[in-house]
Amino acid sequence: MADVTLRKVVKRYDEVEAVRGIDLDIADHEFVVLVGPSGCGKSTTLRMIAGLENITDGDIMIGGDVVNDVPPKDRDIAMVFQNYALYPHMTVAENMSFGLRLKRYPKAEIKTRIDEAARMLDIVELVDRKPKQLSGGQRQRVAMGRAIVRNPKVFLFDEPLSNLDAKLRVQMRIEIKKVHQKVRTTTVYVTHDQVEAMTLADRVVVMNHGRIEQIGTPNELYHKPATKFVASFIGSPAMNFIPCRLEDLAGKLHIRLTDRVVFPLPPARAARYQGVPRTDKLVLGLRPEHITEAKPHSEPGVETFDTVLDVTEPMGMETLIYFTLEGAQVCGRVNPNAGARDGGPLRLAVDLNNMHLLNEVTGVVL
Amino acid sequence: MTTVTIDKTAPTRKVKYGSMSRDRTWALRWSYFFLAIFAIFSLTPPIYMLITSLKSSAEISAATNPWWVFHPTLENYVGLLTSNQFLRFFWNSAIVSIFVVTITMLISVPAAFALARMRFWGSTVLATGVFLTYLIPETLLFIPLFKMFAVIGDWSGIQLINRWYVLLILYPTLTVPFCTWIMIGYFASIPKELDEAAIIDGASWFQTLTRIFIPVAFPGIIAATIFAFTVSWAQFLYPLVFTTSTDQLVMPVGIITTLIKGDVFNWGQIMTGALLGAAPPLIIYAFLMDYYIAGLTAGATKG
Structure with missing residues (x-):
């Protein structure tokens, strides 16, 4: 078990900079997820920690030791690949023990470890099978077993669930979480799926264009995104972005969305945005759950307005509604009994206590 | 997007099935035809060799049917x-x-x-x-x-x-x-x-x-x-x-x-x-x- 530290790590391929100076501290026992769109450098970062890619600049430390020039086999790490990468000619037990056999562990020790890992992953009856006799989920379990038996300092997961169907993915997600609760090995997990990132991670690292956008717990990222990228990437359906202006009306700070729609800001928000230049190009960020049907009793900071819906999507427990505001498509979540219908009018309430104000040019959340 | 219209009066399915199977039959016939030619072409020499190897020198030089062994011998x-x-x-x-x-x-x-x-x-x-x-x-x-x-x-x-x-x-x-x-x-x-x-x-x-x-x-x-x-x-x-x-x-x-x-x-x-x-x-x-x-x-x- 060990902590992992990245200091100004850079990866350059010829002219392309895949990773542009990353600083990251991963504590012992921590489960950290690197998430971002494809090509954001998350996989490259993971492969640099594994030692499968050389680093162009910076330092990587595992357990306090700089491992920049240490070959993968001496880094004491285990990796689970997206396509499982099981050895097709070996049985499950042989697959899991390959690393231990190379290191000449005693036979009894190898057997104990395989039995233990197989029990933990519920693959005891599969140990004598070949990979081609296994289903996708079972193969992924074996790949995890191969990592567990090594008892390494760090687990590295490279999009391990991407090849599974949606139902199995949810199941394996829980399985991975259970395994981490039992073995508590420091884990770095790469995915492009923000739901996976949110559900698994102690801390999430959101990456974009080879840089870290924000590091935080799942709740921090959801409720206090630092940039527009993080705000739009985390959460489904995504956060709404509506062009807006700050205005001082009757001595109070207001936010104007359209010529007709203008809301007074709640006191806490007004104090926070007081110093923002009124001429800046601004965007209002609102999550769909903060746009709901208007309730009879208004609460402080919740403002109402009338609109005409474009489309509704009944989901059962709620109905997603879509309408247009100043050219921006806006999504809200209303009660299924609120009377929302395609093309119909609806009185909506926006919860400005949970609003975000973003600078449109810099993308920074104010 | 193209729309699919189903004409219930026309026996579409039957005709389609028939033409499929006819295509397949013809493809198979041609395959067997060429495979047969190929087999004859490549198997004739070894068969001729086998026949000749079972003949005595006298029989080989005699003017008999070269494709038949009259007095087989292992000599x-x-x-x-x-x-x-x-x-x-x-x-x-x-x-x-x-x-x-x-x-x-x-x-x-x-x-x-x-x-x-x-x-x-x-x-x-x-x-x-x-x-x-x-x-x-x-x-x-x-x-x-x-x-x-x-x-x-x-x-x-x-x-x-x-x-x-x-x-x-x-x-x-x-x-x-x-x-x-x-x-x-x-x-x-x-x-x-x-x-x-x-x-x-x-x-x-x-x-x-x-x-x-x-x-x-x-x-x-x-x-x-x-x-x-x-x-x-x-x-x-x-x-x-x-x-x-x-x-x-x-x-x-x-x-x-x-x-x-x-x-x-x-x-x-x-x-x-x-x-x-x-x-x-x-x-x-x-x-x-x-x-x-x-x-x-x-x-x-x-x-």
Whole structure:
């Protein structure tokens, strides 16, 4: 078990900079997820920690030791690949023990470890099978077993669930979480799926264009995104972005969305945005759950307005509604009994206590 | 988007099914027609050889139906299998082929692994270069090679010409490039993650080759082995040029040089010798075909 530290790590391929100076501290026992769109450098970062890619600049430390020039086999790490990468000619037990056999562990020790890992992953009856006799989920379990038996300092997961169907993915997600609760090995997990990132991670690292956008717990990222990228990437359906202006009306700070729609800001928000230049190009960020049907009793900071819906999507427990505001498509979540219908009018309430104000040019959340 | 309209009055489904099956029937008829032609074309010579090998010399020269044996005899087989000379040719061929296959595999498998996986400077150019050497015909090479060996013999006193083991140097010039090329293809089809997993598990390059790549690419190794064996077993030009003494000859050359005396062709024994010579490759094909076809990579990655 060990902590992992990245200091100004850079990866350059010829002219392309895949990773542009990353600083990251991963504590012992921590489960950290690197998430971002494809090509954001998350996989490259993971492969640099594994030692499968050389680093162009910076330092990587595992357990306090700089491992920049240490070959993968001496880094004491285990990796689970997206396509499982099981050895097709070996049985499950042989697959899991390959690393231990190379290191000449005693036979009894190898057997104990395989039995233990197989029990933990519920693959005891599969140990004598070949990979081609296994289903996708079972193969992924074996790949995890191969990592567990090594008892390494760090687990590295490279999009391990991407090849599974949606139902199995949810199941394996829980399985991975259970395994981490039992073995508590420091884990770095790469995915492009923000739901996976949110559900698994102690801390999430959101990456974009080879840089870290924000590091935080799942709740921090959801409720206090630092940039527009993080705000739009985390959460489904995504956060709404509506062009807006700050205005001082009757001595109070207001936010104007359209010529007709203008809301007074709640006191806490007004104090926070007081110093923002009124001429800046601004965007209002609102999550769909903060746009709901208007309730009879208004609460402080919740403002109402009338609109005409474009489309509704009944989901059962709620109905997603879509309408247009100043050219921006806006999504809200209303009660299924609120009377929302395609093309119909609806009185909506926006919860400005949970609003975000973003600078449109810099993308920074104010 | 196109819309699909279903016309209930027209028996669309039936007609479609019928035309499908008619297409299939015709495709099968043509396939069988050409397969039959091909079978006749390639099986006629060995059948004719078999018929002739069962005849006595008198019957071969008699003006009877050449496609029928009236007095079958095994005298050609007995004659060859009891002749020390023929057994010597057979032995020479077997030794040369086994050595050449071994040498070829020992060179081309590690070479292919290096060229396919250990991305070093110039590896792609080298891989193409290996294939290009295969394109140079042996008819172009045998004279300079002969001269080379003669010079080496003059300088060092090591006599290579007219020794069967000179073939162990010559045949790999034909087999190594092609086998390396086959193996590069096979190794390239193995997913990259498999060697990365092995590297993380602590395997060296050599262990990755011997414990992962060779077992996984076993069908490819069988294919390359069959190729190397066939080439060295059937090679004619090099042994004809480089070996002359009867105790150094391999079978194809031996049959031609000893069973044709001037203008006298001992057809019965020539056919018998050729048939017996064709047996080992046939047996090897029969045994290894299953391995060759079996897809061992199934289950390595997703799917």
